[in-house]
Amino acid sequence: MEISDLIKKHSLSSIASVKRINPSAYWDDVKLEDFLTYTELDWLKNNFTNFSLRNYSSLVDLDLTGVPCIDICDDFFESKSLQNISKSGGKLKLNKSFCSLINLKKLKLLAVHVTSLPKDFGNLGQLEVLLLNDTSIKKLPTSFSNLASLKKLAIYNKLINIDIEFPASLQEIDFRGNKLTELPDSLFSLPKLQHLDISDNPFTELPFVKNNALKTLKIARTPFGIFKSNILKTKQFYAACEIEDPVTCADDKTIYLSATKKYYSSLHPNGHHSHH
Numbered sequence: 001m002e003i004s005d006l007i008k009k010h011s012l013s014s015i016a017s018v019k020r021i022n023p024s025a026y027w028d029d030v031k032l033e034d035f036l037t038y039t040e041l042d043w044l045k046n047n048f049t050n051f052s053l054r055n056y057s058s059l060v061d062l063d064l065t066g067v068p069c070i071d072i073c074d075d076f077f078e079s080k081s082l083q084n085i086s087k088s089g090g091k092l093k094l095n096k097s098f099c100s101l102i103n104l105k106k107l108k109l110l111a112v113h114v115t116s117l118p119k120d121f122g123n124l125g126q127l128e129v130l131l132l133n134d135t136s137i138k139k140l141p142t143s144f145s146n147l148a149s150l151k152k153l154a155i156y157n158k159l160i161n162i163d164i165e166f167p168a169s170l171q172e173i174d175f176r177g178n179k180l181t182e183l184p185d186s187l188f189s190l191p192k193l194q195h196l197d198i199s200d201n202p203f204t205e206l207p208f209v210k211n212n213a214l215k216t217l218k219i220a221r222t223p224f225g226i227f228k229s230n231i232l233k234t235k236q237f238y239a240a241c242e243i244e245d246p247v248t249c250a251d252d253k254t255i256y257l258s259a260t261k262k263y264y265s266s267l268h269p270n271g272h273h274s275h276h
Contacts, residue, residue, distance in 0.1 A: 049076050057080070094117065138160050175197065
C-alpha cells in the first residue's frame with residue numbers, strides 16, 4: 001500500500017496541496033475515521049514516518065500525536081514548508097533531517113520521550129516557540145544560541161544544565177520543575193526577557209544582573225526562594241520586576257521542598273533530610 005493510493009481512493013487533498021495532517025486523525029479538515037477503513041487508518045498511522053515529507057510542499061501543520069515515531073526514515077523531516085510540529089505522548093526521534101526544517105516556527109512536545117536535541121538544532125533559524133514539557137532533555141546543545149528568532153521557551157522536568165549562551169531574542173522562559181542547581185548570569189542578561197519562571201528547582205543562589213526588561217520572576221518552592229531575606233534582596237535589586245511572593249521560612253517554621261526532598265528552616269538553610 002502507498003499513501004498516494006489512499007489519497008486517490010478517498011479523494012483526499014493531494015500530497016502537494018495538503019496543509020494540515022495528523023495521520024491518526026485528520027487530513028486537512030477531513031476526519032480520517034469517517035473515510036478510511038480501520039485497516040487503512042492503522043496502516044497510515046503506523047507507516048507515515050517511513051516516507052519523507054519532501055514532496056508535501058504545502059504542509060504547514062503536522063501533529064504526530066498517536067503516531068509511532070520510533071522508526072523514522074532518514075529524510076523524513078526534509079520539508080521546506082512545515083511551520084508547526086506537535087506531539088503528545090509516546091516517543092520521537094529527532095534525527096539529522098530534523099535540522100533541515102528551515103521554516104519551522106513552533107515545536108510543541110508534551111509528555112514525549114525525547115532525551116536530547118540534535119547538535120545542529122541551532123540551524124532552525126525561524127523557530128519562535130519551543131515547548132518541551134515533561135520531556136527527558138537534560139541539557140541544551142551549544143548551537144542553541146543561534147536560534148535568533150526564538151521568543152518563547154519552556155522545558156521541564158529533567159533539565160540539569162543551562163550553562164550556554166541563550167538567544168538574545170527570548171522574551172519568555174519557563175524552566176520550572178527541573179533539576180537546576182546553578183543559574184548562569186547569561187540567563188538574566190537577556191535584553192528582551194520579560195517573564196522567567198524558575199520555580200521548583202534546587203538552586204540556592206540567584207544571579208543579580210541588571211535587566212530593565214524583566215517584568216515577572218517566579219522562584220517559589222526553591223531553596224533560595226523560601227527565605228524572606230532572599231526575597232527582599234531580590235525585590236530590591238529587580239525593583240521594576242514583579243516577584244512571585246512565595247511562602248517563606250519564619251524562625252519557627254520548617255518547609256519541605258519536593259525539588260530537593262529536604263526540609264528547610266532558619267536552623268537548616270541548606271536543607272536537612274529530617275524535619276526533627
